[in-house]
Amino acid sequence: MSFKTLDDIGDVSGKAVLVREDLNVPMADGKVTDDTRLRATVATLTELADKGAKVLVLAHFGRPKGERSEANSLAQIVPSLSDVLGRPVAFIDDCAGEAAEAAVAALPAGAIAVLENTRFHKGEEKNDPALVAAIAKLGAAYVNDAFSAAHRAHASTEGLARVLPAYAGRAMEAELTALEKALGQPERPVAAVVGGAKVSTKLDVLKHLVSKVDHLIIGGGMANTFLAARGVDVGKSLCEHDLTGTAEEILDNADKAGCTVHLPYDVVVSKEFAANPASLRTCNVHEVAADEMILDVGPQAVEALGDVLKTCKTLVWNGPMGAFEIEPFDAATVALARTAAALTKEGSLISVAGGGDTVAALNHAGAAGDFSYISTAGGAFLEWMEGKELPGVAALG
Numbered sequence: 001m002s003f004k005t006l007d008d009i010g011d012v013s014g015k016a017v018l019v020r021e022d023l024n025v026p027m028a029d030g031k032v033t034d035d036t037r038l039r040a041t042v043a044t045l046t047e048l049a050d051k052g053a054k055v056l057v058l059a060h061f062g063r064p065k066g067e068r069s070e071a072n073s074l075a076q077i078v079p080s081l082s083d084v085l086g087r088p089v090a091f092i093d094d095c096a097g098e099a100a101e102a103a104v105a106a107l108p109a110g111a112i113a114v115l116e117n118t119r120f121h122k123g124e125e126k127n128d129p130a131l132v133a134a135i136a137k138l139g140a141a142y143v144n145d146a147f148s149a150a151h152r153a154h155a156s157t158e159g160l161a162r163v164l165p166a167y168a169g170r171a172m173e174a175e176l177t178a179l180e181k182a183l184g185q186p187e188r189p190v191a192a193v194v195g196g197a198k199v200s201t202k203l204d205v206l207k208h209l210v211s212k213v214d215h216l217i218i219g220g221g222m223a224n225t226f227l228a229a230r231g232v233d234v235g236k237s238l239c240e241h242d243l244t245g246t247a248e249e250i251l252d253n254a255d256k257a258g259c260t261v262h263l264p265y266d267v268v269v270s271k272e273f274a275a276n277p278a279s280l281r282t283c284n285v286h287e288v289a290a291d292e293m294i295l296d297v298g299p300q301a302v303e304a305l306g307d308v309l310k311t312c313k314t315l316v317w318n319g320p321m322g323a324f325e326i327e328p329f330d331a332a333t334v335a336l337a338r339t340a341a342a343l344t345k346e347g348s349l350i351s352v353a354g355g356g357d358t359v360a361a362l363n364h365a366g367a368a369g370d371f372s373y374i375s376t377a378g379g380a381f382l383e384w385m386e387g388k389e390l391p392g393v394a395a396l397g
C-alpha cells in the first residue's frame with residue numbers, strides 16, 4: 001500500500017486545497033456531544049493553513065439524500081470546529097458552483113473554510129463525474145483525511161482523488177499505518193479478538209481473519225453460536241442456531257490455515273438480563289441450564305486468554321467479550337483489555353482496536369489510552385477487517 005502524504009504536497013502557499021474530513025459528529029440540542037472527530041482534523045488543517053494554503057474542508061453531515069436542509073447544514077458545526085482548532089473558521093454555503101468559486105477566490109491565504117454538506121448534491125453518493133469536476137474547480141489539490149468515510153466511493157471520498165493530485169492527510173496516514181502494522185505486514189504471532197452480539201454481522205470478518213491470524217479469540221454472544229456448533233447446549237443464550245453450519249465451516253477453515261480458535265470454557269450466566277442478578281453464577285460451558293443465558297466469558301478462560309496474548313506480538317480487537325454495559329458482565333472485557341494495555345505499555349504487543357461498542361468498552365476499562373491505536377471509523381474499520389479494499393484508500397494509491 002503506497003500513497004502520498006502531506007510530505008509530498010509541495011508548496012501550497014496561496015493555493016486552494018480541498019480536504020475531506022469527517023465532521024459527522026453526534027449532536028444534541030444544537031451542541032456537539034463528542035468532538036473526537038473534530039480533534040482528528042487538527043493536524044492536517046493546521047499544517048496546511050500554516051503553510052499558507054486556503055484550506056477548504058469537505059464533509060457530509062447526516063443523510064439529507066441530495067436535498068438542502070437546515071438540520072443537516074454543516075454551518076452548525078463551524079463554531080465547535082473553530083473552538084477545537086483555536087482559530088477562526090469560515091463557512092461557504094455550497095461545495096460547488098459559481099458562488100462557492102467566488103467565495104474561495106476571496107479567502108485569504110492561510111484561512112480555513114468549511115464547505116456546505118457534500119450530500120446536499122445528489123451527485124455526491126453517486127460519485128457523479130459532473131459534481132466531481134465542479135468541486136475540483138475549487139482547488140488545486142485534494143487531501144483525504146477521513147478514513148471513516150473511505151469505504152464509500154462518493155464524489156468527495158473517491159472521485160476527487162481521480163482528478164486532482166491526491167494525498168493522505170495526517171489522520172488518514174496514521175490510521176493506514178496502524179492498520180498495516182496490525183494486519184497488513186504484522187509481527188507474528190498475531191491474535192484477533194472478535195466479540196459482540198451476533199455472528200451474522202461479522203461473518204466476513206471471521207472468514208477473513210482465520211486466514212490471517214495465528215490465534216482467533218471468539219467471545220461475546222457470537223461465541224454461543226460456535227459453542228452450539230460444537231454440541232454445547234447454550235440454554236437461553238443469544239445464539240444464531242441457523243448459523244451453526246457456517247460456524248463449523250469457519251472452524252474447519254481455521255484448522256486448515258493453522259489458526260488456533262479459542263472459545264470460552266467457563267462462562268458467566270444468569271436467568272435475567274439485569275445488573276447483578278440473584279441468579280448470577282459462573283460455570284463450565286457444559287453446565288449451562290436450559291433457562292440460563294451466557295452473558296460473559298468466565299475468569300478461567302480470561303486468564304488463559306491473557307496468557308495467549310503474552311505469547312503474541314500483535315493484536316486486533318473488535319467486539320466486547322460480554323454484555324459489558326451491565327455489571328458484572330463487563331469483567332472479561334475489562335480484564336482482557338487491561339492485559340492487552342499492559343503488554344502494549346511494556347512494548348511487547350502492538351494493539352489495534354475498533355468498533356463503536358469496542359471503543360466504549362475499552363474506555364470503560366480505562367485501557368484505550370494504552371492501546372497502540374484505536375480506530376473510531378466504525379463501518380470502514382469493519383470492512384478493513386473483512387480484507388476489503390476501501391475505494392477512498394485505493395484511489396490514493
Ligand code: ADP
Binds near residue numbers: 318320358
Ligand atoms: P462493535 O460496535 O464494537 O462492533 P458489536 O456491536 O458487534 O460491537 O457488539 C456489542 C454488543 O454485543 C454489546 O451491546 C454487548 O452487550 C453485546 N454482547 C456481548 N456479549 C453478549 C452476550 N453474551 N449476550 C448478549 N449480548 C452480548
Ligand code: MG
Binds near residue numbers: 355356357
Ligand atoms: Mg455496535
